[in-house]
Amino acid sequence: MNVLGKLMRNPPLLTLILVVAVLVIASLTLRGFGSYGHLRYIMELAAVIGIVAAGQTLVILMGGIDLSAGAIMTVTAIMLPLLSPAFDPTGLIGIVVILAIATLIGFLNGAGAAWLGVPPIIMTLAMATFLQGLLVIVAGGSAVSVTNAAVIWLGQGRLFGISASVILWAVVSVAVIVLIHRMPIGGRFLALGANPVAAQLSGVSVTRHTLIVFALSGFFAGVAGILILGMNRQGYVGIGEPYVLTSIAAVVLGGTSILGGRGTYAGTIPGAILLVTTTALITVVNASAGWRSIMFGTLILGLLLISGREARSR
Amino acid sequence: MTSDRSPVVEARVLSKGFFGNPVLKGVSISLLAGRVHALLGENGAGKSTLINLLSGALVPDAGEVLIDGKSTGRYDPKAARAAGIAVVQQELSLTAELSIAENIGLGAYPLRLGLIDYKALRERAAEACALVGLTEPLDMPVGDLALGRRQMVEIAKALYRKPRVLILDEPTSSLSAHEAGVLSGLVRRLASERVAILYISHRLDEVRSLCDHVTILKDGIVTADQSLSGVDGQSLVRLMVGRDPGDLFPPHQTNKAGARRIAVEGFAAGMVRDVNFSANAGEIVGIGGLVGQGQEDFLLGLYGAIPASAGEAEISGRPGLATSVGAANALGLAYVPADRKKEGLVLTHSIAANLILPSLGQKMKNGMRDRGAERNLIASLAKRLDIKGDTGRAVQALSGGNQQKVALAKWLPKTPSILLLNDPTRGVDIETKREIYLMLQGFAAEGKLVILLSSDTPELVHLCDRVLVFSEGRVVRSLERGAITEEAIVGAAMGLERSEVA
Amino acid sequence: MSALTSNLYIAVQGRRNRGLAGIYLLVFLLVALYIFLSPGILSVAGFSKFTQNWFPLALVTLAQALLMLNGGISLAIGPMVSLGAVIAATTMGGALGVPGGIVAAAIAGLALGALMGLVVAYLRLPAIIVTLASSFIIGGIALIVLPRPGGIIPPWFSDLLAGNVPTAFLLLVLVLVAWKIFLMTPTGLGIYAAGDNPVGAYRSGVSVDRVKLMAFALSGLLTALAGLFVAAQTGSGDPVIGTPFTLNSIAGAVLGGVGFLGGKGTMRGAICGSLILSLMINVMFFMGFPPVAQYVAQGLIIVGAVAIPNLVARWRRA
Structure with missing residues (x-):
């Protein structure tokens, strides 16, 4: 009983165990589910969610929420081919430029929240709408293909048999965990999320950290947008949309409180894998689009009821 | 009956x-x-x-x-x-x-x-x-x-x-x-x-x-x-x-006046208007009056937490007021709020996390937080303030008195030269009260300036070198050591003339 | 009713106009501009058409404001509109007929709304997550009911709701009267009390959880009926037609001065907010902006609607 009690109080571990259980059961019952190729595929998909959720984790830890992450991914995926100059065979210039743009968009979210006093949920929702309209005006409605070499390698390349996207995710994970637990700014994010007034009176600047956290979220959404573009080789309007819910779900499944101030990225990682695995299961079941959508929503709700206990409001 | x-x-x-x-x-x-x-x-x-x-x-x-x-x-x-x-x-x-x-x-x-x-x-x-x-x-x-x-x-x-x-x-x-x-x-x-x-x-x-x-x-x-x-x-x-209530307060000490720490003229913040004030290192200055007469705004304004203005101002030898809490901290100001649950502490976080919050980034190694050094610092703070037990516990598990000690202790690593204390003994048990009084005297003896806002008038009488009485946002009386009595403070707060009090 | 009764009630109602002067003025100016750009609105047919375009937005804004006043929010408004639309389009042409279709859509809205409220109030998960996940579930149900655009609304019913008669306006008046009556019940005022000060409301004897459940259920009902109206307008169903309404409902409520933390704002403000939004979309159309420019403008307007009062308040304080 004691072990179980401890487990219930450690959401990251609980989520991890759930992931393993789901994988084991699925690989035993479904042909091809546990193969290395399939696992790699799942990890690649999880990498995209995991990287958007990195920014989302930071924002939620600080007591905010970023509903524009999906739109920023879409912006990245559509604009990158337009911004990659032909004279640069590596494609790195395009990546740097687009990441700067993504970060700037995030910064604008932060500016709205910090300087204009717009609640993050409204600010980022408005930003998402704004970007949606802007994209259609700027880029038209059609899909764009990518030729940027670096992007394609990130999306599809491998190093020692491990997908480049998964390696990138690992790098992001280490960086974010270090940021939260080993850098002063992480401690300040957590304090601001738990009690902004006390944190501010302790000398932590709300304005500065709001700007930083939303800029970081924009940056990570940009990175995820590049990955999804490289994987699909095509960008289109709406490509990033599903990632708003999945990134938030991954964070909350990982035991981070949606109210801020408590949590860790170490939980978001298994959270992302769990989401992808269950989505993959749904796909295998071969249901219609409607049923898939229902199962997806129900699963997330169900998982939250099990492991998101920490996220409850009282 | x-x-x-x-x-x-x-x-x-x-x-x-x-x-x-x-x-x-x-x-x-x-x-x-x-x-x-x-x-x-x-x-x-x-x-x-x-x-x-x-x-x-x-x-x-x-x-x-x-x-x-x-x-x-x-x-x-x-x-x-x-x-x-x-x-x-x-x-x-x-x-x-x-x-x-x-x-x-x-x-x-x-x-x-x-x-x-x-x-x-x-x-x-x-x-x-x-x-x-x-x-x-x-x-x-x-x-x-x-x-x-x-x-x-x-x-x-x-x-x-x-x-x-x-x-x-x-x-x-x-x-x-x-x-x-x-x-x-x-x-x-x-x-x-x-x-x-x-x-x-x-x-x-x-x-x-x-x-x-x-x-x-x-x-x-x-x-x-x-x-x-x-x-x-x-x-x-x-x-x-x-x-016996008499034992509560330690005997009053007067320290040699040190350098000037704060000097403001025509200070205004929130409901505070036209305050001229200066204070030196080694002093304990009391702030009294009826509840809600601008005393808190006075402290918050000095601390840069609410917009403030002054005709002339000098803090810690630098001209001008602190425009943000960060700037105030840099000038050596520290503020302990009255409502420690809502403003003073991050209740759901550990004692350790609360103690380290203001000085995050002070103990660094290779660009990272030096957890070992932080642990030592936390342990020494806990020992110095006699906070017993595991510092990994959430602050909300502590009694009111111990919570207040954490809210005070977290500033010590920053070695502030000016302490702004807003009712630091509210809801604190008698033993801790006495400890806090001794600490305040210790701070003043070390050459810090202590500004003590208190709703407990005897505190002002026994501890302070000087008491400013606020009414409707203005300082209506400044009482020097010999003249500080409960009657004088309450009388001034209620708008009685000096002669009537005497 | 004696004079005393009307005194307190009317006085209380009068007080609720406080702080809405700016919004009323904006509505007035936009209406004037609209009449200038399109004088046809002054005819019965023109007025009918205008109110028909506004009506579903007004309903979802009310639905969203109802939740926001109670301290909640719904990100499932869009899919619920779609669901209402496809239910109407698949049932009204069949054996159930028009009355059956109305009942079916209403029950679906009430039940799904209540379910979300149940999870939020009694299982204590945050509204934003519950409604976000529910948006997938409800959207999925809509896709199952009607996988691709189709179905039929009997033409006479379409003409009745969305023809050249001001039925939509009358319905809106009816909804507002119903809201006024609801606000005269303990549950109605409980929505305010539980939104502003849940602990205090609980101590005063308001069943905070039940009020929350009620708010979600009513909000679902209004949203599904908005979907029914949209189907009548287009004459058929579409499983994704409601998508833009999620954001629009929040935009309307925010424009109308409904606060995010519960207990702040009024329904009359929310209605004005939706009217402003609707007028603006029309005015932009007349001025020749492409349809997507709407989104850009809307994003800016939402931020402005929240930011400007904040900045003004800060400026006044300083």
């Missing part, structure tokens, strides 16, 4: 704890019809917990509540209301956007055909308002009222339900003298109408003039349950604190 009647509400050996801390240990209390019963005790003695148990908001760990001598099964707020118990708590239960009448009737509206009967509501609300002397229009949104008036609405809301038992938790803390007078009359009248009243207050004179019987709580135990007739103030205090 005699006590041979049977009690309306009786609590029998109630016990309750939070986060493993026992707050009430076997407390019994009986409320009789027509008797005004005082409940005394320091903050943290368990008064609020007892009220919450009596009103059904909390469930006791042990013991039971009896109504009219009958044991209650499932005792919740609904059952308490049904039994005629009404509570006026310090945390108001009002809705800002709704009108006075709608607030008063909330939860017990008169209905006609399922709809609120505004005519009946108006009549009954007006009746309740008349009892407490509320003359504002009944359709006025409560959000437009000053705090004291809202408190009166809260009391009217309790009376609207025609209670048999009325529990008043520090009802006069935000009331003007006039409003407090109205309330006293009301309490007497209700008692004569055989309402049982439980009256919680810190104002001993108020208690002695109004109440018949007293229960005193100290550290969760009843130390007295007796009639108030023939009991003097001194012995009440002794029962509350468990020692």
Whole structure:
């Protein structure tokens, strides 16, 4: 009983165990589910969610929420081919430029929240709408293909048999965990999320950290947008949309409180894998689009009821 | 009044704890019809917990509540209301956007055909308002009222339900003298109408003039349950604190005045206007006055937490005011808020995380936080302030006094030269109070400037070298050491002329 | 009713116009501009058409404001509109007929709304997550009911709701009257009280959880009926037609001064907010902006609607 009690109080571990259980059961019952190729595929998909959720984790830890992450991914995926100059065979210039743009968009979210006093949920929702309209005006409605070499390698390349996207995710994970637990700014994010007034009176600047956290979220959404573009080789309007819910779900499944101030990225990682695995299961079941959508929503709700206990409001 | 009647509400050996801390240990209390019963005790003695148990908001760990001598099964707020118990708590239960009448009737509206009967509501609300002397229009949104008036609405809301038992938790803390007078009359009248009243207050004179019987709580135990007739103030205090009040304060020390730390002219912030003020290292400067006269704005303005302006200003030898909290910290200012739960501490975080928060980034190795050095720092702080136990525990598990020590201690690594303290002993047990007083003297002796805002006038008298008395945002009197007496401070706060005080 | 009754009630109602002067003025100016750009609105047919375009937005804004006043929010408004639309389009042409279709859509909205409210109130998960996940579930149900655009609304019913008669306006008046009556019940005022000060409301005897459940259920009902109207307008069903309404409902409520933390704002403000939004979309159309420019403008307007009062308040304080 004691072990179980401890487990219930450690959401990251609980989520991890759930992931393993789901994988084991699925690989035993479904042909091809546990193969290395399939696992790699799942990890690649999880990498995209995991990287958007990195920014989302930071924002939620600080007591905010970023509903524009999906739109920023879409912006990245559509604009990158337009911004990659032909004279640069590596494609790195395009990546740097687009990441700067993504970060700037995030910064604008932060500016709205910090300087204009717009609640993050409204600010980022408005930003998402704004970007949606802007994209259609700027880029038209059609899909764009990518030729940027670096992007394609990130999306599809491998190093020692491990997908480049998964390696990138690992790098992001280490960086974010270090940021939260080993850098002063992480401690300040957590304090601001738990009690902004006390944190501010302790000398932590709300304005500065709001700007930083939303800029970081924009940056990570940009990175995820590049990955999804490289994987699909095509960008289109709406490509990033599903990632708003999945990134938030991954964070909350990982035991981070949606109210801020408590949590860790170490939980978001298994959270992302769990989401992808269950989505993959749904796909295998071969249901219609409607049923898939229902199962997806129900699963997330169900998982939250099990492991998101920490996220409850009282 | 005699006590041979049977009690309306009786609590029998109630016990309750939070986060493993026992707050009430076997407390019994009986409320009789027509008797005004005082409940005394320091903050943290368990008064609020007892009220919450009596009103059904909390469930006791042990013991039971009896109504009219009958044991209650499932005792919740609904059952308490049904039994005629009404509570006026310090945390108001009002809705800002709704009108006075709608607030008063909330939860017990008169209905006609399922709809609120505004005519009946108006009549009954007006009746309740008349009892407490509320003359504002009944359709006025409560959000437009000053705090004291809202408190009166809260009391009217309790009376609207025609209670048999009325529990008043520090009802006069935000009331003007006039409003407090109205309330006293009301309490007497209700008692004569055989309402049982439980009256919680810190104002001993108020208690002695109004109440018949007293229960005193100290550290969760009843130390007295007796009639108030023939009991003097001194012995009440002794029962509350468990020692003679005289020992509380250490003897006053005067330090050699050091360099000038703060000098402002024409200072304004929030409701503060036209304050000229200067203070030197080694001083303890008191800030007094009635509640809410701009004292807090004065500290927050100096601290850069609210916009402030000054004709001329110099802080720690630099011209100008701090424009942000960060800038204030850089100038050597530190601020300890009065409301440590909402403003002073991150309650859900660990003691360690709270202690390190202001100085995050001070202990670094290779660009990362040096966890080992941080641990040592935290351990030394905990040792210096005598905070016992695991520093990984959440701060909310600590007692009020220990929480306050954390709120103070977290600034020490920054070695501030100016300490702005907002009521640092509010809700703190007597032992910790004494420790804090000694610390303040120690700070001043080390050459820090201590600015002490306090609602506890004896504190100002015993500790301060100088006291500024605020009224309506202005400094109305500056008292030097020899002239600091309770009478002088209170007199100045009430607007009495100097001659009248003397 | 005696004079006393009307006194307090009317006085209370009058007070609720406080702080709405700016919004009323904006509505007035936009209406004037609209009449200038398109004088046809002054005819019965023109007025009918205009109110028909506004009506579903007004309904979802009310639905969203109802939740926001109670301290919640719904990100499932869009899919619920779609669901209402496809239910109407698949049932009304069949054996159930028009009345059956109305009942079916209403029950679906009430039930799904109540379910979300149940999870939020009693299982204590945050509204934003519950409604976000529910948006997938409800959207999925809509796709199952009607996988691709189709179905039929009987033409006479379409003409009745969305023809050249001001039925939509009358319905809106009816909804507002119903809201006024609801606000005269203890539950109605409980929505405010539980949104502004849940602990205080609980101590006063308001069943905070039940009020929350009620708010979600009513909000679902209004949203599904908005979907039914949209289907009548287009004559058929579409499983994704509601998508833009999620954001629009929040935009309308925010424009109308409904606060995010509960207990702040009024329904009359929310209605004005939706009207402003609707007028603006029309005015932009007349001025020749492409349809997507709407999104850009809307994003800016939402931020402006929240930011400007904040900045003004800060400026006044300083």
